[in-house]
Amino acid sequence: MADSYVVHLAGGMYLDSSGALLNGVPDGAQVYQPPQGFHLDMDGVKDAFKFLSDILPNDEEGKKNGPGGVFPQKL
Numbered sequence: 001m002a003d004s005y006v007v008h009l010a011g012g013m014y015l016d017s018s019g020a021l022l023n024g025v026p027d028g029a030q031v032y033q034p035p036q037g038f039h040l041d042m043d044g045v046k047d048a049f050k051f052l053s054d055i056l057p058n059d060e061e062g063k064k065n066g067p068g069g070v071f072p073q074k075l
Helices: 042-055 060-065
Strands: 005-010 013-016 030-032
Touching: none
Parallel strands: 005 030
Antiparallel strands: 005 013
8 A cells, every 4th residue: 555554543443544444454554653642442432333333224224224314314
């Protein structure tokens, strides 16, 4: 990856240059450490993803119809 970088957040979680969360470092990416004093609450991250998994559709019909009124169909 040309000109790519990731920031190591915690516990093997990285934030890449496009804003995506990754579970590892892509080949050729520069790895940066977060600023001193930065703390990522991994329990909070886990809770947020659990909440999202509960409200987002998980079957094909639900994916077609959207997340059941949680988000507007048109923005």
